[in-house]
Amino acid sequence: MLQSGDIAPLFSLPDADMETFDLASVAGKHHLVLYFYPRDRTPGCTLQAADFSDREGEFARHGCIVVGVSPDDCMTHADFRDEEGLSIRLLSDPDKDVCKLYGVWRQKEVDGVNRMGVRRSTFIIDKQGTIRHTFYDVVPRGHAAAVFELVKKLESDNAESNRKK
Numbered sequence: 262m263l264q265s266g267d268i269a270p271l272f273s274l275p276d277a278d279m280e281t282f283d284l285a286s287v288a289g290k291h292h293l294v295l296y297f298y299p300r301d302r303t304p305g306c307t308l309q310a311a312d313f314s315d316r317e318g319e320f321a322r323h324g325c326i327v328v329g330v331s332p333d334d335c336m337t338h339a340d341f342r343d344e345e346g347l348s349i350r351l352l353s354d355p356d357k358d359v360c361k362l363y364g365v366w367r368q369k370e371v372d373g374v375n376r377m378g379v380r381r382s383t384f385i386i387d388k389q390g391t392i393r394h395t396f397y398d399v400v401p402r403g404h405a406a407a408v409f410e411l412v413k414k415l416e417s418d419n420a421e422s423n424r425k426k
Contacts, residue, residue, distance in 0.1 A: 262364045264395055269295070269386045272359045274330065274352040277338035282328060282352055288390050292325040292415055294408055296383040296399070297365045301333045301341035301351075305381070305401040310341075312405035314348045319409060323416040324388070330354050331379060365397075385411055 263269075273283040287293055296313070298306045313320075313327045320327050330352045333341070338351040352359075357379075360366035365380045381401070385394040385408065394411050396404070 262395075262397070263384065263392055265392055267392045269293075269384065269390050269392050270359075270362045271390075272362060274354055274359055275335050276328075276350045276352050277335055277342050279335050282350060284386075284390075287326065287388075289388055292323070292388055292412060293386040294320065294325060294327040294383065294412065295330065295363075295386060296327070296381075297330050297360060297363065297379050298381055299379045300331050301337050302344075306331070307341075307345055309381075309399075309401040309404060310347050310349065310351070311345060312401070314346070316405050316409050317348050320412060323409075323412050325412045325416070326350075328352055330359060332357055332360065383408060385415065387415060 269284065271284050273281050276282050298309060300306060310329055317327060328350045332355050333353060334355055335353045338353055342351055354360055357366045360379055363384065365382045366377060367380050368375055369378050369380065380397060381399040383396040383399055384392050387393050393415055
């Protein structure tokens with residue numbers, strides 16, 4: 262499992278518009294909230310995506326972008342985004358390569374049956390590409406607000422560090 266202080270593994274994935282999101286392209290420019298969720302249109306996933314979308318402008322004002330990742334394909338993401346009025350980027354990882362890279366593809370028990378699935382997880386990555394906060398087995402309600410508070414602190418700590426230089 263990745264932890265605070267680890268360097269975020271680089272990746273590229275397509276989004277709902279089939280445009281590539283490349284983690285390396287945000288390095289030095291933005292903080293990143295990278296969250297993994299099981300699939301589109303489930304109640305928890307919808308709540309989480311809507312909460313992050315509702316706060317997207319606030320995140321942006323603090324130098325941060327938010328992207329969600331699930332194994333759903335690009336078309337499913339596009340339909341989900343459009344139906345729910347979501348504004349954040351949803352990335353498609355159908356081969357689960359990035360889910361595995363971040364250690365969130367795991368065996369879990371659902372209704373007494375063991376199967377593989379995405380562990381709902383969030384990583385806050387700073388502008389230098391270092392993971393600053395990790396959350397595993399996330400409860401969607403209130404999560405976006407808690408993450409936003411950490412991003413605000415991260416940006417103010419970053420500004421303070423730059424003033425001292």
